[in-house]
Amino acid sequence: MKQETSLEQGPDDQGLENPNRRKLLIGSAGAMAAVSLLGFTPLAKADEPKTLPDYAAWKERNALIVHSTNTMETQRGAIGNGVITASDRLFVRNNLPAPPASVTENPDAWELHIEGVRNPRTLTVRELKNMGVTTVASVLQCSGNGRAFFPHGASGTQWSVGAAGCVMWTGVPLKDVVEALGGPVEGARYITSTGGESLPEGLDPKTIMVERSVPTRAMESALLAWEMNDEPLPHTHGGPLRMVVPGYYGVNNVKYVKNIAFTREQTDAKIQASGYRIRDVGVKGAPDQPSMWEMNVKSWITAPLGSGRSGRNMIYGVAFGGTTALEKVEVSVDGGKTWKQARFLGPDLGPYAWRPFVLSADLPAGQHQIASRATDVLGNSQPEGRTENERGYGHNGWSDHGVTVTLS
Ligand SMILES: Nc1nc2c(c(=O)[nH]1)N[C@H]1C(S)=C(S)[C@@H](COP(=O)(O)O)O[C@H]1N2
């Protein structure tokens, strides 16, 4: 595994843009100062096994690839065949050190400020729990999931397929809360959510805060969640309260949410203005580039992996359509020359959930290139290749996501 600096594991998705900055950072006093201000623990040396950080110590270590103290992904083979990803296997990604775990000791007392509505108010989680409730299954996926496949060496965490999981969220529909407060003010176009981390002093807050704007169309499905997978929302995943925008990339699902504002413009926080923007390789992030909002259609194989036995093989994977329900998933065992439709496995938990799939194939001894290709109900299909882009966002090409298996 490549040794990365702590800074690259930290605010990089919002921050430094120079593709050669891996070199630049080494010995850079300014960068080192930023690292210590943000409080990231230095990584273990390349040959030392990385342990789980304290705030995620309850996770299943063997199911995860620990990239750093604030980035852990699910192993491809640890996703399982069920619709819901077990909480202790779900990936973790923090741009900033999490607030103290004590915030979840009395979750009902957590306060959320709501602005940009006719009657702005501060509401506790206890009050929110009496305003409405819904349960939604949705895929949580980092924008950089699949970044490791980009040949230009996109900077940031080298996620393979495991910066994603399908989660059951319970909370109040944002719509219900906003209606109770008189509706959004005239001219509101964005919903802007702010994370509850306390920011280190000495750095411009705008450059590090987690504050994301999504278009108001997201209000139809967004919720303020206090439960994940039928348990109180763990601190690691944003407890006591999280903004959940089903079908949108992970970054829009703001953890420990403390403020929601209906705004005319998007926030000028760096994570929104220049971070999480799709642009050509070598180009800096800017507000006029597409933001990482709705996820695209995607799938990948989860079994078999590596080596196995010839004969009947059950080929498994997961597939999802972002904000659009899936139509079908096809599987190829010959590197994409021919395709067969797979069968969806388990209950359909709605358009935002992923669908595990399976195809039974009789495979001779030898090497097989196995790939999957999902199509949504609007006819969008995964492309074969990548859309090259500076930060390695939104990769849904079926070729890179396939696996090579050797059967004997
Ligand atoms: N407050 C806050 N919310 C946040 C983040 C963060 O660092 N702070 N990271 C975002 C990113 S980039 C991702 S991919 C997801 C990860 O969610 P998880 O850690 O629950 O898996 O949370 C998002 N919400």
Ligand SMILES: [Mo]
């Ligand atoms: Mo992310």
